Amino acid sequence: MFFKKPRKNLGFIILSAVFGFMLAIQFQSIKEPVERDTRDMWQLRDDLKKEQETQSNLLTEIRKYDQILETYKTQQNKNPETALERTLGDLKKEAGQTDVxxxxxxxxxxxxxxxxxxxxxxxxxxxxxxxxxxxxxxxxxxxxxxxxxxxxxxxxxxxxxxxxxxxxxxxxxxxxxxxxxxxxxxxxxxxxxxxxxxxxxxxxxxxxxxxxxxxxxxxxPAYDEEIRTNYLHPLNMDKGGMK
Structure with missing residues (x-):
């Protein structure tokens, strides 16, 4: 029993790192130059509605990844390698790294x-x-x-x-x-x-x-360039990281 636990924890750590990577990508948006705001009231209302829809979509994404994580926790005792491989495949698809x-x-x-x-x-x-x-x-x-x-x-x-x-x-x-x-x-x-x-x-x-x-x-087609992760850093296990 003492030899299997680190293996499970390692899989959990890898999956958590992947989730952090995906959430960072989800919250990045297409870059736009700073412009002077000349919108009227109706345009502002329309933009507010779109922002609310975006926020709702982000919350939906977060709930989806929470469900995936819970599923992985449930399955890792049965077959952690298969669960991790399936989850990584789903995340690669969401990140655009596979043809759809x-x-x-x-x-x-x-x-x-x-x-x-x-x-x-x-x-x-x-x-x-x-x-x-x-x-x-x-x-x-x-x-x-x-x-x-x-x-x-x-x-x-x-x-x-x-x-x-x-x-x-x-x-x-x-x-x-x-x-x-x-x-x-x-x-x-x-x-x-x-x-x-x-x-x-x-x-x-x-x-x-x-x-x-x-x-x-x-x-x-899949995205064939390197995905930028400028704001991601390795998990510091000595400062509040998972053990």
Whole structure:
């Protein structure tokens, strides 16, 4: 009995570290530049509603990981290796480190007018416009998103570099841009996007937004870059850590 206990504790410590890693990722958001707040009352109310939905989603995620941890505690006496392996697989999926397939929609961003208008050049999609679209999809219960074949995760950075919009360092300068979205309730996501006025914001920038019907088998690739964990540090076992 004295030789098995450290093995169980080690598995529990590893799982706890993974949970800390996942929660840190969940609480990081897509970076946006500081802007002067010019929103009116209705915009503030709409933004407050979205923030409340985000908070609710985060609480749901925390409860989910608590349930996973409780399940692991229950199963570790029976087969700790299998329980740990299954949990790690689920967490990798949530972190975007595996390909995912499911029901969803495809959104195509293209130029509204194929030829340049007099005095108006065709510009890349702006980082702000793309971030707003991704945030809107997340508020409509999108589970997984890819842009131009690249996975969007919670640490994804979208910004302008020398006049070119880049997502995690990859340029988004060519149209059309295809966005794939998987959701547990694809029909609801489709209906809400169809009823949205987001396409009007794209039209202002001479861009069109086409939303497909729901599709059964959408594949979104895994995130192929290193996930940044700048705020994570090894557990100090001498200062209040688990023993």
């Amino acid at each position: 397939k499911g029901e969803g929609i495809t959104i195509t961003i293209d130029t509204l007018f194929k030829d340049e208008l007099p005095g108006q050049e065709i510009k890349p999609i702006s980082p702000e416009l793309l971030r707003r679209l991704i945030n809107e999809l997340n508020s409509y219960d999108a589970d997984y998103i890819s842009v131009a074949g690249r996975r969007v995760v919670n640490t994804t950075v979208i910004r302008d570099i020398n006049g070119i919009t880049k997502m995690d360092g990859y340029s988004l300068r060519e149209y059309p841009i295809e966005i794939k979205v998987i959701s547990k309730n694809a029909a609801k996501l489709h209906n809400r996007m169809k009823a949205s006025s987001t396409d009007e914001n794209f039209a202002i920038d001479n861009l069109s937004l086409k939303i497909s019907d729901t599709q059964k088998n959408i594949t979104i």
